[in-house]
Amino acid sequence: MQPGGAHSVDWAADLWRRGCERLATELPEQQFNTWIRPLPAATVSGEAAGDVLVATLKVPNHFKRDWIRRQYAPRIEAILTDLAGRPTRLELALAAREPGSAGAAPAAAAPAALPQQAALPIEPAGPGPKPAAAAAASASAIVLPSQAPASAKHRINPQLTFDTLVPGRANQMARTAALHVAGAPGVTYNPLFIYGGVGLGKTHLIHAVGNALLKDRPDARVLYLHAEQFISDVVKNYQRKTFDELKAKYHSLDLLLIDDVQFFAGKDRTQEEFFNAFEALLAKRAHIIMTSDTYPKGLVDIDERLTSRFDAGLTVAIEPPELEMRVAILIKKAEAEGTPMPEDVAFFIAKNVRANVRELEGALRKVLAYAKFSHKEISINLAREALKDLLSIQNRQIGVENIQKTVADFYKIKVADMYSKKRPASIARPRQIAMYLAKELTQKSLPEIGELFGGRDHTTVLHAVRKIGGERQKNTELNQQLHVLEQTLKG
Numbered sequence: 136m137q138p139g140g141a142h143s144v145d146w147a148a149d150l151w152r153r154g155c156e157r158l159a160t161e162l163p164e165q166q167f168n169t170w171i172r173p174l175p176a177a178t179v180s181g182e183a184a185g186d187v188l189v190a191t192l193k194v195p196n197h198f199k200r201d202w203i204r205r206q207y208a209p210r211i212e213a214i215l216t217d218l219a220g221r222p223t224r225l226e227l228a229l230a231a232r233e234p235g236s237a238g239a240a241p242a243a244a245a246p247a248a249l250p251q252q253a254a255l256p257i258e259p260a261g262p263g264p265k266p267a268a269a270a271a272a273s274a275s276a277i278v279l280p281s282q283a284p285a286s287a288k289h290r291i292n293p294q295l296t297f298d299t300l301v302p303g304r305a306n307q308m309a310r311t312a313a314l315h316v317a318g319a320p321g322v323t324y325n326p327l328f329i330y331g332g333v334g335l336g337k338t339h340l341i342h343a344v345g346n347a348l349l350k351d352r353p354d355a356r357v358l359y360l361h362a363e364q365f366i367s368d369v370v371k372n373y374q375r376k377t378f379d380e381l382k383a384k385y386h387s388l389d390l391l392l393i394d395d396v397q398f399f400a401g402k403d404r405t406q407e408e409f410f411n412a413f414e415a416l417l418a419k420r421a422h423i424i425m426t427s428d429t430y431p432k433g434l435v436d437i438d439e440r441l442t443s444r445f446d447a448g449l450t451v452a453i454e455p456p457e458l459e460m461r462v463a464i465l466i467k468k469a470e471a472e473g474t475p476m477p478e479d480v481a482f483f484i485a486k487n488v489r490a491n492v493r494e495l496e497g498a499l500r501k502v503l504a505y506a507k508f509s510h511k512e513i514s515i516n517l518a519r520e521a522l523k524d525l526l527s528i529q530n531r532q533i534g535v536e537n538i539q540k541t542v543a544d545f546y547k548i549k550v551a552d553m554y555s556k557k558r559p560a561s562i563a564r565p566r567q568i569a570m571y572l573a574k575e576l577t578q579k580s581l582p583e584i585g586e587l588f589g590g591r592d593h594t595t596v597l598h599a600v601r602k603i604g605g606e607r608q609k610n611t612e613l614n615q616q617l618h619v620l621e622q623t624l625k626g
């Protein structure tokens with residue numbers, strides 16, 4: 136499709152196919168096969184949202200929708216934006232279930248023979264189907280067959296190295312331990328158990344160990360896999376009664392890197408096989424590194440015999456990165472993309488995107504794509520524009536009342552003084568600061584803010600916004616206080 140022009144089915148089908156191809160090279164095979172490949176159909180529409188292309192993917196249940204949204208949506212959007220040459224937004228719509236189906240989406244547009252992995256019940260059964268309203272495809276949308284390339288890249292990703300991992304307080308312990316293991320596997324910290332929230336770099340770190348070891352010892356037998364792949368292997372070998380093959384594969388390794396072991400929950404046979412592999416590997420001084428979303432004792436539905444072994448080497452956490460580390464990550468990643476990122480822009484993005492590194496990368500891609508397609512220099516204004524949706528979602532959650540209360544607490548005045556007519560500086564200044572923050576952090580207009588501050592005129596608010604904004608540039612103490620208030624308000 137050309138921007139603003141007529142859609143062509145071939146063009147749209149090709150867009151999705153190329154998107155899948157790119158995803159397949161970036162995601163671990165198991166993740167690609169589990170989450171992306173089975174998506175039954177995609178639709179693309181151009182007009183529905185102005186000049187933004189909307190790609191709608193149908194997903195079978197709430198669980199998958201939320202997971203894909205959290206884990207993959209920013210990347211899919213960035214890839215489609217890149218391939219389409221225009222901003223593309225992803226919508227995830229619940230597919231209506233066919234009567235009698237087990238929860239799969241309608242098969243009408245699905246390809247006849249996509250090879251599927253051994254399907255394992257890794258998620259709770261989704262709630263009932265949503266009415267057709269959930270399917271957001273517009274009348275002008277084109278239905279695309281889900282197409283996925285036959286092969287997907289997997290195992291160790293050569294780009295995930297210690298060199299590309301930005302160090303910081305958040306990953307200091309984990310990184311140090313990982314470097315240690317890479318230098319002398321099988322000696323200490325065995326097993327190494329790394330835990331932390333999503334998108335904080337656990338997978339990156341264990342790939343880095345694998346890459347480092349392979350660089351030193353190219354013949355080392357190193358295997359990276361997601362826990363789901365192990366589950367899948369156990370099922371396959373169970374069906375074929377080929378447990379010797381399973382043993383031969385896992386028990387002979389020098390380094391086993393296994394991601395997201397919380398997925399073993401409730402899978403007794405898998406746990407038993409993993410226990411066997413674990414014991415065999417430790418006995419021959421091979422190293423095991425595991426990741427999880429929680430520490431060993433926090434794992435549920437996993438045999439205590441295993442969790443106590445997980446904890447027997449070294450357990451380290453990866454924390455969410457602090458502001459400076461987020462800035463460093465942005466600058467480094469932008470540099471790697473060949474686009475230098477001004478420090479003030481990196482600070483702006485880092486202050487607004489704080490959840491995890493994956494989201495930070497998503498925001499960076501949006502900004503870079505926006506700069507590319509609009510042929511503009513990267514600036515704070517451009518970043519604000521590119522991340523408009525993201526920022527407004529965050530800001531919508533902050534209410535003016537909350538700002539008034541937080542600022543009043545901070546400057547130790549009464550909340551009632553925010554609406555009062557009192558004018559002493561000890562009260563007027565915090566009030567101006569609250570007005571400034573209300574303008575910065577919410578979508579409210581100047582008159583609306585004035586109304587919420589005891590029915591003041593919008594020019595009073597404008598004056599406060601300009602005054603505090605201007606002073607902020609020169610007065611570091613005020614700037615610091617505003618940072619603290621912003622961080623508190625954004626939670």
Ligand SMILES: Nc1ncnc2c1ncn2[C@@H]1O[C@H](COP(=O)(O)OP(=O)(O)OP(=O)(O)O)[C@@H](O)[C@H]1O
Binds near residue numbers: 300302339
């Ligand atoms: N310190 C860092 N420096 C550079 N890139 C990082 C850093 N931490 C994370 N990343 C990048 O962020 C993205 C998400 O990281 P990764 O996939 O390793 O997270 P994770 O903790 O394994 O998440 P999940 O639990 O969802 O699998 C990756 O692209 C990774 O390269």
